[in-house]
Amino acid sequence: MKVEDIMTADPIVMEAEDTTLTDAMSKMRDSGIHQVPLVKNRKYSGMVYYRDILRRRSLQMKSKIGNFAVMTPYLNKGMDVLEAVKILRDSGLFALPVIDREKIVGILSETDLVAHIRDITKADSVNNISIMSTEPITVQEDEDLESATEKVRGLNESEIPVVDKNGKLKGLLRVEEYTLNMILAEKQKMAKGDLVGNREKVEVKCGSVMGNPVMSTETASILDSAEKLIKNHTRIIPIVDEHEKVVGIVGISDIIDIINTGEEKEGILVEISGLDSWDDDLYDVAFFLADKFVSKLPKNGKISHGSLRIHVAKYKTEGNVKYSIRTRLSTDHYHLNVNNFGWNFGRALSEVFDAYEERMRKLAVK
Structure with a gap:
């Protein structure tokens, strides 16, 4: 093709x-x-x-x-x-x-x-549970749009699931589409000048601007998710359990990751999201530790190519910053998730990579 x-x-x-x-x-x-x-x-x-x-x-x-x-x-x-x-x-x-x-x-x-995933690779035998990201980030119906926007900025996505207090999926919020409409509407009111995103708080609740829920299940084929992604013009599909509680997310990139391109050279694409442009020291730490971990992969698991995604969320508590780290390793042998949190970014990320190595050792024994 x-x-x-x-x-x-x-x-x-x-x-x-x-x-x-x-x-x-x-x-x-x-x-x-x-x-x-x-x-x-x-x-x-x-x-x-x-x-x-x-x-x-x-x-x-x-x-x-x-x-x-x-x-x-x-x-x-x-x-x-x-x-x-x-x-x-x-x-x-x-x-x-x-x-x-x-x-x-x-x-x-x-x-x-x-x-065209069906024509590009064999996908009908792959289920959502094998590629989805677990412990998904969501927003509540009564959560402020400003809070949701900050979550989406860090996730490097366009949409985010909206849930009720029990975690049941209620809708899908297209944050960027709504933000774009606000920017253009504001522009029509202003004769000149800059628009600065953080000067005015947007008093809008997520439930009032969310779209209809789109979902799939853990046992469904990824072809079901692919069809719904295309039909609904979204980049993510929430994965729900029998009570429609969100238990995972399948994104466009997750589906593309299953494509075997026949690459013979070793290489793992490392993607880091959630950090700010001024977090140079954290980027340095993340790439250093990721490179150290990735260099061990061919020896530990005979891995030739894949991707390692690292998402970082920062929370301020009593003047200190706590880090929440969500990661996904997708290779020709594994689709694994490891999450962690802690006050020390380097230590928390090191523990993530230690957990990956331990899980791969156990899988290799089976």
Whole structure:
């Protein structure tokens, strides 16, 4: 299968130097497209992802969209899909442009891959329970939208499940879509000036703006989750038990992780989310410990490739910061989750990697 067989052809393209941020965000909202390639002098000049824009604390709406461009690798339409999956994984992005003779002819996104997952790899025998993230982060119906927005910023996702006090799924909150509408509405009221995200508290409850619940079960095939992701235009599917209590999350990336690209080189993609841009010391600690752990994987489990996701949430208690760490290791042999928390970030993360090694030793014995 080739890239041209599944890509989104003839995508919306914007002029990097002629399009304002306001116009760009309006077009993305109206079209439902969350990533757009930019051109300068008719040549590709980068991608813009509205999720990245909305994560900024301050936005100058009159800025040119080219200021928000991300330079990316690009694909060609005749490339094998599995080769494209390798490039997409290595980039850490969720969509890449397809270029032919310097002209943008399409976009290949994670959504395109999930829509064709049945044709790309054998997925019917894989159940949700084998790939889902456990101990999911949720919001309560009466929780403030501002709190939910902060949780989604750290999760690096677009949606979050809304539950009642018993943990039963009540809906799915598309935080970024709602935030985008607020930004554009505010822009219409302002003749000029900056929009700063933290100056005014949004007095909106999650239950009042959530959408209908979308769900699957632990024993259902991931094809069920894939179908619902595409049908409902979401990036996550809550996994529920017999009482519709949320027990896990299956995301687009979780499904894509099962694709075996036949890579022979050893390599584990490490992704860290939840930290702020100024947390350089914590990033250094996380990557150092992750590299030390990953270097042992081929010897311990004969692992050639995969991904290690680390999500960090920080909570202030009595003037001190406590760290909640959620991780997922997806490889050609394992799909494992380990979570931990503690006052010392390095120690808590080290304990996570120790737990992984212990679990893999036990699995190897069986």
